[in-house]
Amino acid sequence: MSSNPPVPPAAAGIAVPTGAAYKSLSPIEAAKRRAAYKAVEDHFDTSYRYIGIGSGSTVVYVVEAIVAKGRDVTSKMAFIPTGDQSKQLIIEAGLPLGSIDSLPPVEDVPSEMGRENALHVATGQQDLGLKGKRESLDVAFDGADEIDEDLNCIKGGGACLFQEKLVATSAKKFICVADSRKLQPRLLTSWKTIPIEIAPLAAPTIKRILITLGSPDPRIRQGGSAKAGPVVTDNGMWIMDAPFSPLLISDDIKDGVKGDGTDGIWEVHQLGRRIKRIVGVLEVGLFYGRNGGQVANAGEEGGGQKPVAAYFGMENGEVEVRVAKEFGGIKSRP
Numbered sequence: 361m362s363s364n365p366p367v368p369p370a371a372a373g374i375a376v377p378t379g380a381a382y383k384s385l386s387p388i389e390a391a392k393r394r395a396a397y398k399a400v401e402d403h404f405d406t407s408y409r410y411i412g413i414g415s416g417s418t419v420v421y422v423v424e425a426i427v428a429k430g431r432d433v434t435s436k437m438a439f440i441p442t443g444d445q446s447k448q449l450i451i452e453a454g455l456p457l458g459s460i461d462s463l464p465p466v467e468d469v470p471s472e473m474g475r476e477n478a479l480h481v482a483t484g485q486q487d488l489g490l491k492g493k494r495e496s497l498d499v500a501f502d503g504a505d506e507i508d509e510d511l512n513c514i515k516g517g518g519a520c521l522f523q524e525k526l527v528a529t530s531a532k533k534f535i536c537v538a539d540s541r542k543l544q545p546r547l548l549t550s551w552k553t554i555p556i557e558i559a560p561l562a563a564p565t566i567k568r569i570l571i572t573l574g575s576p577d578p579r580i581r582q583g584g585s586a587k588a589g590p591v592v593t594d595n596g597m598w599i600m601d602a603p604f605s606p607l608l609i610s611d612d613i614k615d616g617v618k619g620d621g622t623d624g625i626w627e628v629h630q631l632g633r634r635i636k637r638i639v640g641v642l643e644v645g646l647f648y649g650r651n652g653g654q655v656a657n658a659g660e661e662g663g664g665q666k667p668v669a670a671y672f673g674m675e676n677g678e679v680e681v682r683v684a685k686e687f688g689g690i691k692s693r694p
């Protein structure tokens with residue numbers, strides 16, 4: 361895909377680039393926008409009901425592409441935010457706002473599966489295993505700070521990560537959209553720290569433990585000129601940015617290479633699980649593991665889930681699509 365997406369119709373509150381404004385997008389912004397349109401083209405279905413909308417600068421273009429589908433399509437859906445920024449984005453785009461903690465029980469949903477289960481429960485027959493289960497999101501779109509060749513991600517550069525992981529694990533498919541700078545062979549190649557959302561009271565203890573795990577200089581993220589003192593997340597927490605050496609992927613674990621922190625070398629899953637165990641850690645900005653909304657124990661593994669596909673806007677105007685190896689591992693350059 362080497363041409364720019366069409367200019368969509370204007371939507372309430374959304375600054376849609378048109379004409380000269382479109383041409384004024386920087387190459388990186390134009391690349392992000394092309395990737396977002398391609399991701400929406402491939403993974404947004406008009407029959408969907410619940411759509412997760414992530415945080416950051418790239419999902420702005422995802423929302424723009426969704427708005428371009430028209431109100432006839434979007435008014436029947438609910439858009440679930442991953443924090444205050446994406447909540448505002450959804451509202452200003454005129455899309456119906458939903459909430460991750462108010463998804464209806466499956467039985468209330470007029471789907472074949474829900475109706476069938478309700479019938480079985482009502483008639484005393486065997487429950488299909490859906491009792492108490494809530495609806496999944498059909499898809500969640502989000503950005504990332506870095507994505508490795510196995511599609512593990514670092515997220516949280518914008519201080520949103522707990523709600524992003526919650527939304528990702530609630531989705532049948534999680535789709536990442538980014539530009540070419542984010543694609544690296546291993547995590548912590550270009551992006552140097554892991555964002556960790558922590559309880560402020562636990563900050564000194566967490567910092568000490570991270571140092572023992574091999575992080576040379578974990579730091580509490582400061583608000584800079586925008587806010588005196590630490591950045592406070594949408595959940596009233598702080599962010600600790602912890603540098604580590606580049607992380608191994610699971611395929612690297614062989615021939616005596618353990619990835620368990622020996623000599624300061626960690627594999628993504630092992631480090632993610634280890635940090636999550638520290639008291640006071642709300643969430644770790646490493647996204648790895650199986651597809652969330654379609655597995656019984658979604659959210660129980662700590663890693664959230666890695667995307668089933670990642671879309672990268674490349675410098676040459678193309679969009680590179682990478683698919684998780686569990687889903688075929690195809691790389692394509694449409």
Ligand SMILES: O=C[C@H](O)[C@H](O)[C@H](O)COP(=O)(O)O
Nearest residue numbers: 416417418503516518519520
């Ligand atoms: O906390 C922020 C989120 O994880 C973002 O999705 C991530 O930082 C990527 O943001 P952007 O699209 O602005 O590069």
